[in-house]
Amino acid sequence: MVNVALSARKSAAAATSSTVPLRRSGGGLAALLAEALGLWRGEAFAGFADESFASTAAAALEEQRLVAWEDYAGARLQLGDHAVLAGELGELIEQHPLRERLRAAHLRALHGSGRTTEALDSYRKLRRLLRDELGLEPGAELTALQEEMLSAGPPAPVQRQAPPTQTPLPAPQTELVGRDDAVADVRALLGTHRLVTLTGPGGVGKTRLALEVARAEDEACLVELAGLPRETTVDGLADVVAAALGIRDGARPQSSVERLAEALRGRRLLLVLDNCEHVVEPVAAFVPLVLPASDVRVLATSREPLDVSSEHLREVPPLDVPTPGAPSAELLRSGAVRLFAARASAASPGFALSAENAETPAGIRRRATAALRARRRRPHRKRAARRTPRQRPGIAGVPVAATGAGTR
Ligand SMILES: Nc1ncnc2c1ncn2[C@@H]1O[C@H](COP(=O)(O)OP(=O)(O)OP(=O)(O)O)[C@@H](O)[C@H]1O
Ligand SMILES: [Mg+2]
Numbered sequence: 001m002v003n004v005a006l007s008a009r010k011s012a013a014a015a016t017s018s019t020v021p022l023r024r025s026g027g028g029l030a031a032l033l034a035e036a037l038g039l040w041r042g043e044a045f046a047g048f049a050d051e052s053f054a055s056t057a058a059a060a061l062e063e064q065r066l067v068a069w070e071d072y073a074g075a076r077l078q079l080g081d082h083a084v085l086a087g088e089l090g091e092l093i094e095q096h097p098l099r100e101r102l103r104a105a106h107l108r109a110l111h112g113s114g115r116t117t118e119a120l121d122s123y124r125k126l127r128r129l130l131r132d133e134l135g136l137e138p139g140a141e142l143t144a145l146q147e148e149m150l151s152a153g154p155p156a157p158v159q160r161q162a163p164p165t166q167t168p169l170p171a172p173q174t175e176l177v178g179r180d181d182a183v184a185d186v187r188a189l190l191g192t193h194r195l196v197t198l199t200g201p202g203g204v205g206k207t208r209l210a211l212e213v214a215r216a217e218d219e220a221c222l223v224e225l226a227g228l229p230r231e232t233t234v235d236g237l238a239d240v241v242a243a244a245l246g247i248r249d250g251a252r253p254q255s256s257v258e259r260l261a262e263a264l265r266g267r268r269l270l271l272v273l274d275n276c277e278h279v280v281e282p283v284a285a286f287v288p289l290v291l292p293a294s295d296v297r298v299l300a301t302s303r304e305p306l307d308v309s310s311e312h313l314r315e316v317p318p319l320d321v322p323t324p325g326a327p328s329a330e331l332l333r334s335g336a337v338r339l340f341a342a343r344a345s346a347a348s349p350g351f352a353l354s355a356e357n358a359e360t361p362a363g364i365r366r367r368a369t370a371a372l373r374a375r376r377r378r379p380h381r382k383r384a385a386r387r388t389p390r391q392r393p394g395i396a397g398v399p400v401a402a403t404g405a406g407t408r
Pocket of ligand 2: 206207208274275301
């Protein structure tokens with residue numbers, strides 16, 4: 001078992017190391033690196049990282065993984081995927097705040113998607129950290145980037161490379177915990193339903209689950225809708241989907257959605273429409289226009305249903321929590337406790353889950369789940385009132401609604 005895990009990590013590392021043919025550029029390189037990063041299933045030598053025989057190798061593998069992330073970010077920037085990349089890199093930056101190349105890619109992604117104030121804030125945060133922890137100043141690349149952001153005003157729109165290519169699936173940054181049954185279930189549902197919507201409160205893990213399902217498909221594309229304005233029209237949505245699919249817009253006299261439906265004719269594809277809740281209406285109108293003409297299936301994630309007749313709803317529950325007083329073996333098997341342990345050991349490398357400390361996360365999760373249930377019992381608010389723009393992502397599988405961190 002350990003051998004299998006180790007060799008999987010080694011092959012992931014090998015795939016993400018300098019053997020990657022860097023002559024490839026743009027979409028090809030991004031897709032290759034995304035695939036390689038997807039092979040990474042968690043911390044290298046997990047459980048042995050403190051042993052002297054493993055610590056050097058584990059650190060080297062982790063370094064290779066981070067370099068691969070930096071290369072991947074560079075390739076996505078070349079493709080003009082700034083908005084999506086800004087979100088994807090957020091968690092990694094939290095974990096590795098002093099990595100200058102990663103930080104530079106994140107600043108470029110934020111700046112290039114119109115979030116220059118956040119980019120400048122992030123630069124200031126890095127400078128403070130470098131001074132406080134190492135007594136250093138940011139390097140030349142970051143300083144030049146800050147000056148460019150201060151003087152340039154809004155960036156010129158990035159020219160996408162021609163021909164446009166399909167945006168690769170984002171590479172998962174952490175191991176998926178406790179969702180094997182849900183992945184199998186959603187895959188089976190997509191065998192019989194063309195539109196499946198994963199519902200549930202913010203942070204419960206809808207996007208993460210959808211991504212895992214998509215990764216097992218021959219052809220899949222994730223379209224991130226969180227940044228779209230509420231006023232988005234069906235044609236505006238079709239343009240966003242077409243751009244993610246790398247479909248070049250023909251100059252024919254149809255509407256965008258008709259052109260997209262035609263381009264998708266006969267194509268077999270899983271389209272993941274992610275974070276639909278604030279653009280439910282255009283998505284609900286878009287899906288029936290596109291599905292009949294193609295072999296496309298849609299997996300939507302949304303805090304609320306789309307309310308389309310062909311829709312199959314699948315609620316994503318919080319990760320399983322052990323009952324109070326459960327034996328320690330049960331505590332250690334629970335998905336919620338394992339996810340907590342994974343996050344705790346990433347933040348604090350010496351941390352190890354044990355029978356003694358496992359009850360604490362279980363207690364937190366039980367209270368969060370109880371709060372969520374109480375919230376659900378409150379009278380239903382109007383759909384329109386709930387459809388506010390997203391403010392912040394959930395925290396590692398703990399529903400935002402339960403923690404009070406979200407807006408709804
Ligand atoms: N089963 C899991 N294993 C590991 N990490 C998880 C799991 N579920 C969720 N996460 C992590 O928790 C965070 C929140 O999950 P995710 O973004 O999928 O929630 P969501 O339900 O889509 O929330 P939102 O409604 O805000 O979009 C992410 O960092 C995700 O990677
Ligand atoms: Mg989501």
